[in-house]
Amino acid sequence: MSQSDNNNIVRKVKGGKWVTFRPDIKIHDCTIRDGGLINQHCFDDEFVKAVYDTLVAAGVDYMEMGYKADKKIFSPAEFGKWKFSDEDDIRRVVGDNATSLKLSVMADAERTDYHTDILPKDHSVIDCIRVATYIHQIPAALDMVKDAHDKGYETTLNLMAISQVQDRELTDALDAIVQSPVNSIYVVDSFGALYSEQIHYLILTYLRAVEGTHIDVGIHAHNNQELAYANTIEALIVGASRLDATIMGMGRGAGNCPLELLIGFLKNPKFHQRPVIQCIRDHFVPLRQKIEWGYMIPYMITGQLNTHPRTAIKMRAGDHPDDYLAFYDQMVEEE
Amino acid sequence: MSQSDNNNIVRKVKGGKWVTFRPDIKIHDCTIRDGGLINQHCFDDEFVKAVYDTLVAAGVDYMEMGYKADKKIFSPAEFGKWKFSDEDDIRRVVGDNATSLKLSVMADAERTDYHTDILPKDHSVIDCIRVATYIHQIPAALDMVKDAHDKGYETTLNLMAISQVQDRELTDALDAIVQSPVNSIYVVDSFGALYSEQIHYLILTYLRAVEGTHIDVGIHAHNNQELAYANTIEALIVGASRLDATIMGMGRGAGNCPLELLIGFLKNPKFHQRPVIQCIRDHFVPLRQKIEWGYMIPYMITGQLNTHPRTAIKMRAGDHPDDYLAFYDQMVEEE
Numbered sequence: 073m074s075q076s077d078n079n080n081i082v083r084k085v086k087g088g089k090w091v092t093f094r095p096d097i098k099i100h101d102c103t104i105r106d107g108g109l110i111n112q113h114c115f116d117d118e119f120v121k122a123v124y125d126t127l128v129a130a131g132v133d134y135m136e137m138g139y140k141a142d143k144k145i146f147s148p149a150e151f152g153k154w155k156f157s158d159e160d161d162i163r164r165v166v167g168d169n170a171t172s173l174k175l176s177v178m179a180d181a182e183r184t185d186y187h188t189d190i191l192p193k194d195h196s197v198i199d200c201i202r203v204a205t206y207i208h209q210i211p212a213a214l215d216m217v218k219d220a221h222d223k224g225y226e227t228t229l230n231l232m233a234i235s236q237v238q239d240r241e242l243t244d245a246l247d248a249i250v251q252s253p254v255n256s257i258y259v260v261d262s263f264g265a266l267y268s269e270q271i272h273y274l275i276l277t278y279l280r281a282v283e284g285t286h287i288d289v290g291i292h293a294h295n296n297q298e299l300a301y302a303n304t305i306e307a308l309i310v311g312a313s314r315l316d317a318t319i320m321g322m323g324r325g326a327g328n329c330p331l332e333l334l335i336g337f338l339k340n341p342k343f344h345q346r347p348v349i350q351c352i353r354d355h356f357v358p359l360r361q362k363i364e365w366g367y368m369i370p371y372m373i374t375g376q377l378n379t380h381p382r383t384a385i386k387m388r389a390g391d392h393p394d395d396y397l398a399f400y401d402q403m404v405e406e407e
Numbered sequence: 408m409s410q411s412d413n414n415n416i417v418r419k420v421k422g423g424k425w426v427t428f429r430p431d432i433k434i435h436d437c438t439i440r441d442g443g444l445i446n447q448h449c450f451d452d453e454f455v456k457a458v459y460d461t462l463v464a465a466g467v468d469y470m471e472m473g474y475k476a477d478k479k480i481f482s483p484a485e486f487g488k489w490k491f492s493d494e495d496d497i498r499r500v501v502g503d504n505a506t507s508l509k510l511s512v513m514a515d516a517e518r519t520d521y522h523t524d525i526l527p528k529d530h531s532v533i534d535c536i537r538v539a540t541y542i543h544q545i546p547a548a549l550d551m552v553k554d555a556h557d558k559g560y561e562t563t564l565n566l567m568a569i570s571q572v573q574d575r576e577l578t579d580a581l582d583a584i585v586q587s588p589v590n591s592i593y594v595v596d597s598f599g600a601l602y603s604e605q606i607h608y609l610i611l612t613y614l615r616a617v618e619g620t621h622i623d624v625g626i627h628a629h630n631n632q633e634l635a636y637a638n639t640i641e642a643l644i645v646g647a648s649r650l651d652a653t654i655m656g657m658g659r660g661a662g663n664c665p666l667e668l669l670i671g672f673l674k675n676p677k678f679h680q681r682p683v684i685q686c687i688r689d690h691f692v693p694l695r696q697k698i699e700w701g702y703m704i705p706y707m708i709t710g711q712l713n714t715h716p717r718t719a720i721k722m723r724a725g726d727h728p729d730d731y732l733a734f735y736d737q738m739v740e741e742e
Binding site: 345 | 602603604630632633634635636637638640641644655665667668671672680681684685687688692702704707708711729730731732735736
């Protein structure tokens with residue numbers, strides 16, 4: 073594809089300029105779901121309710137409540153309730169959710185008993201099923217998308233670890249995905265490894281694949297290189313319309329694109345920053361004293377090496393959490 | 408200028424691609440100079456020597472030692488020695504600097520007794536005088552550039568608070584600057600207010616202004632919106648070749664582009680990341696326990712409002728450093 077073709081695609085989907093906004097942009101908050109990866113999904117109802125109320129007040133479009141993990145694989149004795157997001161637990165927080173905020177759950181391919189645990193839509197307060205998949209699980213993921221669609225849900229397909237996917241595999245995957253009833257497909261930079269030029273390329277690749285369909289494109293970024301917010305903006309400039317974010321960037325390891333920064337950037341007057349800042353003051357500053365997330369050198373190292381942050385998380389929980397040099401040497405040695 | 412003209416300029420100056428590098432890229436470390444704004448420039452010699460040794464080992468091109476402030480305006484009793492960067496103080500750390508690392512000092516327009524305090528080059532171990540100026544001080548700044556150039560130094564002109572400069576003023580300023588003997592001109596995002604598209608536009612504007620001259624273009628970014636590193640990359644992609652950074656992003660308020668991230672991005676094999684990580688472990692992690700810098704919500708607020716971070720710095724040093732909401736309300740009220 074030539075540079076000029078690229079520019080045509082970019083211009084076509086790009087409605088906003090310096091002082092206007094794109095009404096197609098939707099923010100998908102993942103605070104409880106991605107943040108749950110730090111604390112085994114053990115948020116109490118009061119905290120989840122505070123996030124819910126904040127997102128309603130802030131004009132955010134979607135809130136992800138947690139995972140729909142298979143209880144035969146993951147023991148409810150070992151994980152908090154937002155690992156499973158049972159209907160009763162969600163309803164205890166949101167009631168019948170008589171708001172404009174839509175609710176989602178994340179269903180991991182091959183780790184979700186979706187035939188059983190995802191109820192027909194008319195029995196659920198959930199609006200959207202987000203299917204998370206690695207490239208080799210695409211057939212399983214597409215079956216989950218079909219199941220959720222047939223039950224009456226909106227669906228997304230979140231292709232994880234995209235920084236390790238080869239172009240030839242991606243082409244095959246996109247060919248299959250665009251034949252499905254999915255509503256959105258996501259570029260998921262699980263390792264926080266991507267630079268803006270790579271985000272630009274991937275979003276363009278997705279946009280070309282979905283051209284002529286009803287499918288839109290989303291971005292889920294991680295902050296290993298302090299690029300989660302910048303890459304989210306880059307994705308939206310190129311034409312992504314589904315933007316994942318979390319309050320104060322809370323999420324596994326280096327965390328995610330901070331919702332407060334994103335709302336500060338977006339010009340749609342339906343979004344409000346003040347409730348998010350209030351929630352940060354009242355709930356997230358105290359929480360950050362107890363559990364750790366956010367950019368720091370060990371996560372930079374795993375991000376730059378394009379690898380899973382689990383080694384850095386383990387190092388930070390170990391006996392020498394500040395010995396960045398020993399960690400660097402270990403990681404470079406293992407590469 | 409049309410989009411296609413823009414692309415031609417970008418392509419012309421952009422030598423590097425996915426796996427190559429641009430040999431024209433120079434890194435200018437500002438750790439001691441910008442970091443000095445946090446602690447009244449009171450670093451001890453051992454710390455400055457550790458930074459110096461690290462930069463030599465890392466292959467960095469320039470190190471900024473501090474300011475050349477006028478002692479008639481600023482009392483040496485109130486500030487540390489790196490506010491003044493006397494020749495003897497610098498030499499006590501670097502000797503005759505028999506390394507490939509060049510040394511600079513920053514000279515603020517209208518706050519530097521440059522005729523007296525900037526020695527002839529053959530009496531100084533300093534290589535480069537960086538003149539910092541606001542838009543209304545350009546005539547004074549250009550006289551300082553001429554003075555330093557006549558004395559035998561490399562020079563840069565760092566146009567501060569660029570996010571508050573109008574295009575019509577910038578055009579006039581650039582017209583005057585390109586007539587001077589300056590070696591480099593910098594886009595300085597003092598307030599951390601700019602997004603990548605604005606950086607893109609400004610770097611292109613500078614590049615067009617210097618076309619046909621010997622002058623190159625630099626970027627100095629702040630991290631108020633977690634964009635210092637991302638904007639530095641954006642600037643270099645467009646064609647900037649002088650990149651300011653600091654170790655662990657140390658600098659006033661939200662800090663600067665972190666050197667370790669930048670070296671992780673650049674592919675020139677002369678740059679080495681390991682010495683920087685070692686220096687962070689040994690010196691900057693302990694220092695960060697004593698003095699504060701880096702991205703946080705109050706700096707996000709001043710950045711998004713395109714205003715000086717001094718209010719946020721004062722708030723963080725006050726009685727209610729975590730009351731982000733009160734600060735938000737105060738700042739929005741004052742706007």
